[in-house]
Amino acid sequence: MKKDIICTVCPMGCVITVEGENGKIDSIEGYTCPRGKNYAENEFVSPVRILTSTAKISGAKTPLVAVRSKTPVPKDKLFDCMAEIRKLELTAPVKRGDVLIADVCGTGVDIVSSADVK
Amino acid sequence: MYEIKCNVCVVGGGPAGLAAAVAAKKEGAEKVLIVERDESLGGILQQCIHPGFGLKLFNEELTGPEYFGRFIDEAEKAGVETLLGSMVLEVSENLVTCINSEYGVCEISADAVVLAMGCRERTRANIVIPGTRPAGVYTAGTAQRLMNRQNEMVGKKVVILGSGDIGMIMARRLTLEGAKVEAVVEIMDFLAGLTRNRVQCLDDFGIPLLLSHTVVDIKGNDRVEGVVIAEVDEKKKPIESTKKFIECDTLLLSVGLIPENELTNNAGIKISPVTKGPEVNQFMQTSIPSVFACGNVVHVNDLVDNVSAESATAGKNAALFAAGKLEKKDAIKVEAGENVRYVCPQNVVPCDGKVDLYFRVMKPNKNVKITVCDGENVLFSRKAIKVNPGEMEKATVAVDGISALTVAVKEV
Ligand SMILES: Cc1cc2nc3c(=O)[nH]c(=O)nc-3n(C[C@H](O)[C@H](O)[C@H](O)COP(=O)(O)OP(=O)(O)OC[C@H]3O[C@@H](n4cnc5c(N)ncnc54)[C@H](O)[C@@H]3O)c2cc1C
Ligand code: SF4
Numbered sequence: 001m002k003k004d005i006i007c008t009v010c011p012m013g014c015v016i017t018v019e020g021e022n023g024k025i026d027s028i029e030g031y032t033c034p035r036g037k038n039y040a041e042n043e044f045v046s047p048v049r050i051l052t053s054t055a056k057i058s059g060a061k062t063p064l065v066a067v068r069s070k071t072p073v074p075k076d077k078l079f080d081c082m083a084e085i086r087k088l089e090l091t092a093p094v095k096r097g098d099v100l101i102a103d104v105c106g107t108g109v110d111i112v113s114s115a116d117v118k
Numbered sequence: 119m120y121e122i123k124c125n126v127c128v129v130g131g132g133p134a135g136l137a138a139a140v141a142a143k144k145e146g147a148e149k150v151l152i153v154e155r156d157e158s159l160g161g162i163l164q165q166c167i168h169p170g171f172g173l174k175l176f177n178e179e180l181t182g183p184e185y186f187g188r189f190i191d192e193a194e195k196a197g198v199e200t201l202l203g204s205m206v207l208e209v210s211e212n213l214v215t216c217i218n219s220e221y222g223v224c225e226i227s228a229d230a231v232v233l234a235m236g237c238r239e240r241t242r243a244n245i246v247i248p249g250t251r252p253a254g255v256y257t258a259g260t261a262q263r264l265m266n267r268q269n270e271m272v273g274k275k276v277v278i279l280g281s282g283d284i285g286m287i288m289a290r291r292l293t294l295e296g297a298k299v300e301a302v303v304e305i306m307d308f309l310a311g312l313t314r315n316r317v318q319c320l321d322d323f324g325i326p327l328l329l330s331h332t333v334v335d336i337k338g339n340d341r342v343e344g345v346v347i348a349e350v351d352e353k354k355k356p357i358e359s360t361k362k363f364i365e366c367d368t369l370l371l372s373v374g375l376i377p378e379n380e381l382t383n384n385a386g387i388k389i390s391p392v393t394k395g396p397e398v399n400q401f402m403q404t405s406i407p408s409v410f411a412c413g414n415v416v417h418v419n420d421l422v423d424n425v426s427a428e429s430a431t432a433g434k435n436a437a438l439f440a441a442g443k444l445e446k447k448d449a450i451k452v453e454a455g456e457n458v459r460y461v462c463p464q465n466v467v468p469c470d471g472k473v474d475l476y477f478r479v480m481k482p483n484k485n486v487k488i489t490v491c492d493g494e495n496v497l498f499s500r501k502a503i504k505v506n507p508g509e510m511e512k513a514t515v516a517v518d519g520i521s522a523l524t525v526a527v528k529e530v
Pocket of ligand 1: 129130131132133134135153154155156160161162163166204205206207234235236237238239258259260262283284287375378381412413414415419420421422425
């Protein structure tokens with residue numbers, strides 16, 4: 001399998017071509033710096049993304065609180081994680097960094113609050 | 119009438135106002151007051167729940183609320199005072215007039231004023247799309263506010279006009295919430311926003327990006343039923359034979375931002391015809407010496423990190439001015455040379471130290487040399503593999519003893 005990956009580490013946006021099979025990389029070219037090479041390798045083998053959304057909250061001025069995955073989660077788990085976040089029914093107060101869902105969908109990553117809601 | 123006295127009065131409590139207020143306090147201004155029309159601080163970042171803030175400043179990928187949350191903590195610690203739910207109606211040299219439901223009209227006298235009102239979005243009226251006037255046409259920022267602060271879903275099948283960052287970010291947000299984004303349509307032949315947003319918001323979800331295309335018609339009576347798109351030629355004229363109908367119930371417009379400058383205009387402050395914001399010098403001082411400005415009210419920034427840096431400069435110098443420590447000196451005008459749309463600050467006072475010049479190119483280019491010259495004398499030179507109007511560039515130059523400044527981006 002051959003894949004063109006646009007590096008998003010810096011604004012240069014180098015197009016890095018990775019070739020390989022089943023998570024094994026045979027060749028990688030087009031990167032300008034080691035950070036880009038590292039990014040493209042990870043992106044080829046197991047792409048991850050930070051997930052952000054909102055969760056329902058009562059007892060606050062606003063009906064929603066912004067939430068995020070503390071660290072990136074596997075890209076193919078984004079929609080599963082969204083379904084879990086949608087089930088949340090929180091009550092104020094919530095503090096920035098509070099863990100709202102521990103180990104979401106078995107990813108080992110916590111969903112935490114992005115904001116302080118009093 | 120309710121009267122307040124302060125050393126530095128900051129208009130607007132978004133990231134720009136917060137950073138300016140903290141910096142003014144740190145520089146020794148005794149009473150620093152932020153006047154904000156919203157019931158809470160944070161400005162537009164309150165609805166920007168996505169990550170991508172603070173990479174430069176904190177070397178971390180923060181969400182909007184996390185980013186301004188840190189500044190609110192700092193402002194509280196520094197002893198910055200706030201007047202929320204207060205709409206500023208008028209600004210002059212040393213007076214800020216606002217209205218607030220508790221006190222009515224308030225007059226705030228200040229030794230220095232910092233303008234940090236941010237920007238607002240261009241709307242359908244600004245770009246003129248023909249067709250009916252059904253419900254379901256939103257600016258991307260309005261949709262963002264509805265979804266992220268008010269818990270209202272805007273639509274199920276969506277077309278987005280404009281490839282600005284807010285539009286792309288909303289494409290991902292809508293998709294994650296179960297909507298189908300049919301296409302992002304961009305009239306230019308290049309992306310308006312950041313490449314990383316194209317990758318993570320469009321490519322990740324297989325959302326088509328149609329460059330050199332535009333929306334030529336909106337169909338539907340009560341609610342949007344679809345839009346007609348077409349490819350455009352070099353003169354941006356739609357090509358008749360390429361017209362295509364896309365069924366959708368919602369059209370989002372992500373067609374750019376304009377600085378919010380009614381107050382600035384009415385104060386008689388000189389406005390740049392290019393940025394539509396006040397002209398400033400490297401101290402972020404406007405044409406009225408006691409009035410400073412920073413953030414999106416000056417020029418539309420793509421990275422809030424730059425806003426915070428520039429705003430700290432404004433706050434610091436406002437405090438110095440309030441204390442009578444910012445000398446008045448003549449400035450020279452910074453010229454935008456080849457392929458440069460504008461440079462901010464527009465004016466530079468020759469003095470010790472270095473100045474950060476922020477600028478945008480007119481059109482995308484590859485393998486270029488960025489130079490800053492004083493006549494024949496090259497003060498700064500850097501090669502860049504790629505430049506893009508969507509990404510602001512920076513050049514730092516020493517300005518002692520200079521007599522002219524021109525920024526240019528030339529092919530090599
Ligand atoms: C809809 C939208 C979405 C954006 N999304 C992103 C993004 O995803 N990523 C990114 O990096 N940047 C984004 N930006 C740019 C972002 O706005 C800036 O990076 C940053 O927020 C600018 O800060 P600011 O303080 O200058 O403006 P703002 O955050 O807009 O703050 C201005 C503040 O001034 C207040 N104000 C205005 N007029 C008055 C008045 N007359 N009286 C009292 N208060 C007043 C407003 O209520 C507001 O709180 C977005 C901008 C908009 C408009
Ligand atoms: S490879 Fe290096 S230079 Fe190229 S985009 Fe990635 S980080 Fe930037």
